[in-house]
Amino acid sequence: MRLLLTGGAGFIGSHTSLLLLQRGYDVIIYDSFVNSSYKVINVIKSYLDSDGIDYKLKTIKGDIRDKSSLEKIFKDSIKEGNAIQAVIHFAGLKSVAESVKYPLKYWDVNVCGTKNLLEIMKDNECYSIVFSSSATIYGLTNAVPISEDQTVSPMNPYGKTKVAIENMLCDLFKSNMNLWKICSLRYFNPVGAHPSGLMGEDPIGIPSNLFPYITQVAIRRINLLKVFGDNWNTEDGSGVRDYIHIMDLSEGHIDAIGFLKSKKSIYESINLGSGKGYSVFQIIREFELSTGCEIPFLIEGRRDGDVAEYYADISKAERLLGWSPKRSLKQICIDGWNWQRNNPEGYT
Ligand code: NAD
Numbered sequence: 001m002r003l004l005l006t007g008g009a010g011f012i013g014s015h016t017s018l019l020l021l022q023r024g025y026d027v028i029i030y031d032s033f034v035n036s037s038y039k040v041i042n043v044i045k046s047y048l049d050s051d052g053i054d055y056k057l058k059t060i061k062g063d064i065r066d067k068s069s070l071e072k073i074f075k076d077s078i079k080e081g082n083a084i085q086a087v088i089h090f091a092g093l094k095s096v097a098e099s100v101k102y103p104l105k106y107w108d109v110n111v112c113g114t115k116n117l118l119e120i121m122k123d124n125e126c127y128s129i130v131f132s133s134s135a136t137i138y139g140l141t142n143a144v145p146i147s148e149d150q151t152v153s154p155m156n157p158y159g160k161t162k163v164a165i166e167n168m169l170c171d172l173f174k175s176n177m178n179l180w181k182i183c184s185l186r187y188f189n190p191v192g193a194h195p196s197g198l199m200g201e202d203p204i205g206i207p208s209n210l211f212p213y214i215t216q217v218a219i220r221r222i223n224l225l226k227v228f229g230d231n232w233n234t235e236d237g238s239g240v241r242d243y244i245h246i247m248d249l250s251e252g253h254i255d256a257i258g259f260l261k262s263k264k265s266i267y268e269s270i271n272l273g274s275g276k277g278y279s280v281f282q283i284i285r286e287f288e289l290s291t292g293c294e295i296p297f298l299i300e301g302r303r304d305g306d307v308a309e310y311y312a313d314i315s316k317a318e319r320l321l322g323w324s325p326k327r328s329l330k331q332i333c334i335d336g337w338n339w340q341r342n343n344p345e346g347y348t
């Protein structure tokens with residue numbers, strides 16, 4: 001089965017690509033590499049080569065806003081007699097802070113880019129798509145665990161683009177309910193790395209997220225961690241989130257593709273998280289215990305736009321996809337540290 005992975009060279013896309021190729025899927029990665037390195041493609045290939053796996057992978061550099069380039073991929077696949085049967089749509093911009101500064105850029109890449117992709121899929125009779133949505137769309141919620149039927153109220157332009165895309169997907173489904181198979185996966189906090197230590201998260205510049213920040217403190221690229229608030233209404237006063245191992249998250253995509261394949265038509269939004277909440281202090285403690293690295297920190301004021309606590313209700317993913325996370329927080333820390341220790345400067 002041939003799949004197109006937009007943004008397939010990114011953090012989540014690269015881990016999912018490798019897993020799909022290991023399971024025998026034929027993969028086309030389409031990525032502009034604005035937030036990823038071509039080196040990850042070579043890592044994927046050499047990993048598969050060393051395992052003696054016969055695989056089918058094409059990588060094409062391009063932007064999802066470039067209609068003719070996207071169109072050519074679909075048409076070429078049809079000509080080869082190997083049409084693209086489904087798309088996993090990771091491509092997009094994901095920084096909350098940047099989206100506040102440059103909202104139009106986010107609406108253009110995320111929303112207009114997705115509209116392009118959907119038009120081309122429709123023109124080429126490819127009707128299955130798994131979309132990378134985000135827990136950020138729930139915004140200020142006070143009922144945890146968060147289930148999919150909770151009202152969405154995104155607090156930043158990035159989150160608003162994800163809601164807009166979900167709405168666009170839902171409208172498209174309703175326009176022809178016998179045709180489209182759509183699954184919006186709402187990720188919580190994807191962290192950790194491939195167990196080989198060969199692939200992981202490689203943020204450009206100073207990380208804005210907790211976990212890559214901690215691994216960079218551990219490798220001493222950064223001196224100390226700033227904990228954004230110790231006076232939240234949580235058990236130890238620090239913010240609580242749902243951290244999910246990147247390998248568990250990647251497996252969720254394989255299950256989502258299988259789910260869509262088994263349906264005549266469908267539209268679903270599904271949370272992918274660990275279903276557990278951990279505080280910043282708990283993460284620091286577990287990282288120190290699992291890796292033996294000391295993480296010096298200081299307490300700072302709260303970060304704008306943060307919420308006290310959120311974690312996912314994952315019963316829908318368990319019920320519909322037959323998926324559940326298998327890896328512990330300890331495994332997240334071990335694998336994340338292994339990646340950072342082997343690649344202190346990431347892919348560069
Ligand atoms: P990432 O930045 O590592 O990957 C995104 C990929 O898309 C990158 O390789 C980038 O080069 C590519 N890309 C960006 N704009 C593009 C464009 N216009 N055309 C083609 N390619 C383009 O991010 P990620 O963490 O792997 O996230 C993947 C998806 O999941 C994103 O849509 C993101 O919004 C969503 N998501 C991520 C998280 C997270 O915390 N990592 C959480 C929830 C949702």
Ligand code: WQD
Pocket residue numbers: 094096133134135136188189190208209210211213225226227228229238239240241280303306
């Ligand atoms: C986690 C906790 C911080 C950094 C973000 C996006 C969201 C989604 C996932 C894409 C919070 C605290 C953090 C630091 C800290 N991405 N923290 N010091 O904010 O839950 O979600 O990533 O869709 O859209 O907003 O993740 O890792 O930034 O923060 O104390 O240097 O760690 O306050 O409590 P967040 P995060």
